[in-house]
Every structure is written in C-alpha cells, then in structure tokens.
Amino acid sequence: MPRKQKKYRLKFPGQSDNLEIIRDTVSRIAEKAGFDEDNINMIELAVDEACANVVKHAFQGGGNKPIDLEIIVDEKKFTIVVSDRGTGFDVNKLKRPDMKEYLSKKRVGGLGIHIIHTLMDEVQFESVPGKGTHVRMSKFIKNEKKSTVKT
Amino acid sequence: MPRKQKKYRLKFPGQSDNLEIIRDTVSRIAEKAGFDEDNINMIELAVDEACANVVKHAFQGGGNKPIDLEIIVDEKKFTIVVSDRGTGFDVNKLKRPDMKEYLSKKRVGGLGIHIIHTLMDEVQFESVPGKGTHVRMSKFIKNEKKSTVKT
C-alpha cells in the first residue's frame, strides 16, 4: 500500500434526496486531489449515475439501507467504489447500449452505465443477485495535479 | 429504534485540510434535517472543534488515521459522534474553563470543549488513554423543522 494513499468513506441513506450532497462532497474531494473542473464534472456525473442506480434498482426506491462510497486517492489514481447490499443483478447480461439503436428506438433509461464507462478510465462491476453490487471506477491523475491547499 | 431514524457516516483522513469539507458536508446534512441558519452554524462550529481536536491532540498533527463521524437524525434529535483511535485523554481532568480567568490570563487554547458545551444541547465525552475518544453531541430539533426537500 503506497504511503501517500488517502481514504475517504461516505455512507448515506439510500434515498434520492441524498444524491445532491453525495455529488457535492465527492466533487470537493476530487478538487482536493487536483482535478480540473472538467474532470471533476465527469467524476461527479459518474458517481451520481452509480448512486442513482443503487436507489432505483438495488433498493427499488424504498427501504432504509445505505449507499456506501469509498474513495481512495493516491498519486496516480482517484478511485470510487460504490457499494450496496441490495438486489444485485447479472453483470454478464449487461450490454453497453448501441447508442444509434438506443436513440432510434427512443428508449427510456439504460444510459447510466454507458455514461460511467465513457467518463471514467477504469470501470469494474461486481454483483451477486440477492446480495448486492460493487461498482469500482477510477480516473487517472495526470500532471494537472497542483498544490492541493489554497491558503 | 425509531423507524424514521437516518444515519450518515463520514470517514476522512485525520488532517486539518479536511476540516473544511467535513464542516460543509455536516452543514448540508443539518440543513436537510430542517435546522435554520443559526443552528446550522452552531452545529458546524461544534463539529469543527471536535474534529480539530482529533487532528491536534489525538493524532498530534501527524499520521494517517481517520476521523470518523456518525450522524444520527430522528424526529427529535440531531446527533453527531466524532470518534478517533488516537491518544485518548483523561476526561475527568477536563474542567470547563472559567472564562473570566481565561481571558484575564490571556491563555491560548482550551476553548474548543467550552464551545461544544455551549452550542450543543447534550454533550458526552468518552475517552480511553492510548485507545481513543468518542465525542457525542446532540441538538434538539424543534418545531422549526420544515419540508426537507426543496424541489
């Protein structure tokens, strides 16, 4: 484990009214890690999509279980793991949607995971039906990293 | 356990540059719980004092251990528990400072715990030297509670 690794953990009730605070807090941590505004926006959206899926699919909109976020920052990578102990699903049946087909059929939904894959550098889904899901996504920290504290 | 209880958890590296994000995130949660601006400011300051003590005393400014915040919100009470696995201290030796004497001696420091006691409705310190400290503080939620979501 590299010595400069920093870990953050957020656990919020799995309800959609918490998505805003989760986005804002993760954005702040990404800003501290040195990302520029564009990259912060991408991380914010990817995390929101993963958390919205927890509320909508894993907990099916109800219940009082937590969304659990772990954020690991080292010199090279900013990683967020979004975990739930909800319904789980069969990851092998996940197809990245064909956007042409998607748009022509004017389907509603099915965009979240596509967004996550597009915005993040590394993405990994682990899910056990009946047990829950872990979504691990990372963004590489390039040379853009500046001094992290503005005092 | 009342059904409407909500739990939040934040775990941040125990360094002073995280105090700002901790304050902002706790303030947002307090706002959602229905507190007005004055009460949010009091909660923000009390939490900051407890967390600053973790960085300064429990971890003596160094190390890579986490500050652990648990926030429990029910209809009546907003409770924050700030925990560390740092030095700990002898709670029985804590005296609430005599502010007259304090000011006349122009002493530096020793104000944090006084502030926490003054701003919060219930405060409890539990500490084991060599093991760590839990500071539990609550504010009652009065009739000021309004609708929590502004959509």
Add this chain to the structure above:
Amino acid sequence: MEGFEVTHRDDSGIAVLQLKGFLDAHTAPTLESALQNCIDEQKFKIIVNFEDLTYISSAGLGVFMGFIEEVREKSGDIKLSNMSAKIFRVFDLLGFPALYDILDKEEEAKSSFNKQ
C-alpha cells in the same frame, strides 16, 4: 440547498419551460409532470430553456426520451435552448444532438417553430 424549479410560460402558443437548479434522479419527476401538463393541455410545441440549470444526469435526459415520440406524432416538438457548455457536454456524450433540436437561444427555438 439549491433544489430544482420549473417555471412554465406561454409565448404566443408555444409552451416554454424554464429550468433552474439541478436535474437528477431526485428532481426528474418534477420535470416529468411539467411536460405531462403541457401534453394534457394539448400544447405540443415546447421549448425547454436550460439557462439556469447547473447539473443534469441521465435521469434528466431520460425524461425527454419519454415524451418526444408522442409530441412529434402530434406535429409538435421539444426544442432545447440556452444550455451551458457543461450541460451540453452531457447531451453530446450520448448523441442527443442527432435526435433533438438544440439551439443557442430561446428566440431561435421560437422562430424555428414559427417557420414550420
């Protein structure tokens, strides 16, 4: 907290929805009812003005997908205007500019309706 607000205006027969705040899975239902209202009132020429919108996620995009077909069948359209670069980037990411008329200014959206 910033929240989300939809303001409904009528501009000579065109329904204009002005969005404010953030549009995510929590606030998307508010936009959904606003669009449903337009349709219930038989208003099929709709402009959505994004000027004061600060954030959008796929839950927000999905709302438009849910209405576009019906509106176009009734010879109407949903035209989108005044997006910030940040908001446009999300639409662009998913190829929405191929499906929706996205215009710089509300005025342009209005005149493109009137030309039809």
Add this chain to the structure above:
Amino acid sequence: MEGFEVTHRDDSGIAVLQLKGFLDAHTAPTLESALQNCIDEQKFKIIVNFEDLTYISSAGLGVFMGFIEEVREKSGDIKLSNMSAKIFRVFDLLGFPALYDILDKEEEAKSSFNKQ
C-alpha cells in the same frame, strides 16, 4: 475551495490585515505569521478587518490571544473591525468583547488609534 487569505496594508503607520475566507485550525498558522510579521517590523498598532471572513473557530480566536499581551506591552493594540453577525457571535460566545476592541468599521478603529 474557498481557502484563506491575509492581505497586509499600511494605513499611515497602522498595519491593517484584511482577512478573507475561513479561519480554522488549518488556516490559523497563516494569520499567525502575518501577525508575527507585524511585530517583527515593530508595527504594534494593528487593525484586523474581518469583512470578507466567512467562518472562524477557536483556532482562529486563539491566534489573537497569542499576540495581544506583547502588542499592548509595546503600547500598541490589536483592534478588530467589520465582523459579520456570524463571526461576532463566536467572539461574543467566549466573552472576547471584554478583552478586545471590536469596532463596526475600519475607519472607527483607525480614529480610535489616533485619539490615543
């Protein structure tokens, strides 16, 4: 992030420190060195203008306690001005108005120095 900034001005022999942002355990050392600089330069008449300060904790208050005695021994003072109600409440909570000269406006702090 908002950060913390101290701007040092000289107003006819009085050192004015203008604070901006938040003053907590993380940023207090920055104010400490600014005050230490004043003392190193033998400037003992000091006004701290809080106009743009949005937050203060005990770590910030403590900084003033660390210098006030020395400054007064040299016939100077640290006068505080332009606090918002939020910031004043924290000073008031701890009885600081009994120990420090807290004035509404920087001008008043300046003229109270000049009267001495």
